[in-house]
Amino acid sequence: MKHLNYHLIFFLLLIFTNVNGQEKKNFRIHTVAFYNLENLFDTINDPTKYDEASPMMEIKANRSKIYKKKIQNMARVIYDIGSDITHNSPALIGVCEIENSTVLEDIVNDSLLLHKDYAIVHFDGPDNRSIDVGLLYQKSLFQVISKSTHTLKIYDSESHKRQNTRDQLLVTGKLEDETIHIIVNHWPSRRGGEAKSRPKRIAAAKLNKHLIDSLQSINPYTKIITMGDLNDNPTNTSVKEILKAERKKEKVAFKGIYNPFINMFKQSGLGTTAYRDAWSLFDQIMMTKPFLDKDYSNWTYYKAGIFNQNYLVTKKGRFEGYPLRSFADGGFTNGFSDHFPVYIYLIKAIETK
Template sequence: MQISIAWWNTSLSPLGEQRATDEQKKIALDVVRYLTCDLNVDCLALGEVTLQDLNFFLNTLNLTNYAAYDGTVKEGRLQFDTGALYRTDSLHLVNNKTLIPSKNGHSFKLANRLDFIVTDLNIYLHLFISHWPSRLACDKNNPDRHFLGMKLREAVQAVNEESGLTAYTVLLGDYNDEPFDSSLAEHLLAVRDRRLVRKRPELLYNPFWRHLGEPQPYVKDCDTQSCGGSCFHKGGTETQWRTFDQIIFSSPFLGGYGIHLNEKFSHILRLESFLPHVLKTTEIFDHFPVISVIETEG
């Protein structure tokens, strides 16, 4: 049995403000159609959406085997813009909560926590969906980014304490940080060393370390369009591509028993038909989807 999990920052409605034209909504619909109707992903987490966007996808695509999780919570001046579409035949949502830590009187959008039961296995699967502040609002060296990493680390540990063991936990989203940045590598402890994760189960494994930079080696006279990450920054100077979109796994997915990460399916979905919209300076889109697969033995 396989369970596929995907994330896409749609760019449709940042901070709950719908900005997409009808044509842009159709483009986004094609991406969601591919993920749900063609790939049949079990859980598709989405960023920069409203409840109206989620219902638009469900109803227009007639996704009768999916349900929507609306994470677009407004808490004071904070506006979450995340949600998910999940298959009701494979995942049963038993609990959810919105995580809003505070520091010095300032609140932060940390994550939406979703607790699923994998239907055929009767195993709990915990998801944390995040959309952290942009680099414009909070630069890469801002201590607030370190705070977010530490608080998400604490949230993962809280799941383990509730479970009495190291739980099956998946973290995904647009962190506006790359795998090597301190918030993720040092404070969340999402590392690239599988051997070390098996030895120290408090660590998390981030397969998107291997998706930094160019996916193919340079070959003379090759006309293939270069896509060196998940997010295209049209005004970038030292690089226009960043791997901000990631899916991260707790240590039980690396051996032991039960369900495992099949890392060959962890990648950035560089959709050829969607690429021109990402590169076009007048479009709103700047992110590719990312996907991973977990599966049972045998």
């Protein structure tokens, strides 16, 4: 992390001072992030939802106290992401594995985040486990223009019955004075095996691509960020062949998609979640080509990362090195999530005379 900080500071000083040293530019920098909040359910049994099997509802003693601690833990992570560089929490953060708007309201009203003045975007979705996606944004930095939810229709391979899963959330707004689109995803899990469940994630990728294509048909230069827990790695068919995400900026086509997490996964073996001693990089943030322009007069992509700070890591036992999850063996661990968050930095030059 320190190496990243020094590199970023040097880079910013370099690009914002011209060769003659006569004209300098100030700059703005924001963090955009995504975080799987791992079964963030409230303590109330909702008769309209299948929430009684959630880890929170399975806890019989001190449930309210545990819920409060879980909220505090989630708020702490959100507060910290990107703060060492931007001196602020994320301007925008997509989330998944939430039960409802109430849990998001509890997070943004936590004492750590209250002064950030976050607002939320959330729709109740049809997922069988009653988990949804959402978006948090700082009202002073982002203004919502429109929001919509888009249903993914998938079917069981054997019974051919419709399976309800998470919708994809599309939010359009202005990051300060520039319009961008954010799509928040939580694609179908690998339950039943990767190969058997693969068509479901391919269907999710096709819906995601359809949303991106629709936005680009209106304005081919529009800026789109798609993020989420994809339950697929950057090299899997859904990302590689359906979204056609590229690992190199120079290879991104006019209406193409750039995925900075491909290189992390292929070259460094980094991941956001682990299972049976194998790391997966299911959590990703991708963007369209206009974010790759290098004049820095508008919001421009600079750097991506995995927020895997020491306090988020299991220190001992058979899961040493894994994300320190919050629920295990029917109880609360005082941990955070079984996923690490991911983030990108957006930068913009501001000329001064």
